[in-house]
Amino acid sequence: MPLLKKALFRSISIFALAGCVISSAQAPAPAPKPPHVAATGVNKPGVSRPLAGLHPASVFPVSGSPDWSVVTKDAVWVSSARLNHVVQLLPATNTVGITADVKRPCSGLADGFGSIWVPSCGDHVLLRIDPATAKPIATIAVVPANSEGGITVGDGSVWIVAKPSTLARIDPATNQVSASIDLPSGSENPTFSNGFIWVSSFEHDSLLKIDPKTNKLIATIPVGPKPRFLTSGAGSIWTLNQGDGTITRVDEKSGEAIATISCGLQGEGGEITFGAGYIWAALFDFPLTQVDPKTNAVAKQWAGKGGDGVRFGHGSVWLSNLMQQNVWRISPDQE
DSSP states (O other): OOHHHHHHHHHHHHHHHHHHHHHHSSSSSOOOOOOOOOOOOOOOOOOOOOOEOOOEEEEEEEOOOOOEEOOOOOOOOEGGGGGTEEEEEEETTTTTEEEOSSSSSSSEEEETTTTTEEEEETOOOOOOOOTTTTEEEEEEOOSSSTOOOEEEEEETTEHHHOOOOEEEEETTTTEEEEEEEOTTTTEEEEEEEEEEEEETTTTTEEEEETTTTTTTEEEEEEEEEEEEEEEEEETTTEEEEETTSSEEEEEEETEEEEEEEEEOOOOOOOEEEEEEEEEEETTTTTTEEEEEETTTTTEEEESSSEEEEEEEEEEEEEOOOOOTTEEEEOOOOOO
């Protein structure tokens, strides 16, 4: 081979090899997705029942992706991230009311200090909404830590976990962050109960207890695997554990886990609330699970296409059916 051709060949070969290396560095193989975990339910005679046996008193159309909700004295507000709004439902007339425009509402809703508090994963802020007009009163520069996080109200403040796993305390008088409390990574869902803030730590399989008087983390309590959502009732904090589908009951006074309830609600999504003396949990394909605190066992569980978010108020269970694009108002006295 002539020298000129040899040189040209070597140049092309080196360029091609370098091109391969650059291409490989710029386009790494995508990380494998975690396997989908399917909820199993409890599958017990007398407990398991079809969704057709659950009879809503009213059905509210909520287009897009109805999910998070919050109960106020005269309404229920439901977020729909797909259509960038939060919809007001009126229990007195069982009709749909006004709508607040929010870019990708996420991470829960809260009611307090004459306002609806809505985290926005689209604008990366927290919005304070006037419930009379559905218009924003204030915009707080707090970035929600996780779209599946949460927000709560208590001890004269609004509390939300901001990036990165920092519990932000917001003064409603100034609409400013008055304190920031560092949390373990992956701790993103707060609730207020009996003078304390409780936060589920998804990455550390634990429940955190924060004293708002000192803004300090004062206890870390082991619970089930991957706790995400939580609620309070019957003297306890209840965590819905996405890792194995159980619910852990933690006594508020002793700070100890006193029961683990098998519900078969493993996997992503869902919600949990307390009302009419029962725990109510929701999840895709198992829209509603009723747990009796007297027995620490599942009393009833309905299976079928529906579910995602759940709240209790105005004497009813409010079930957000994301795929059906509606919200059911359900009497707690279901056979």
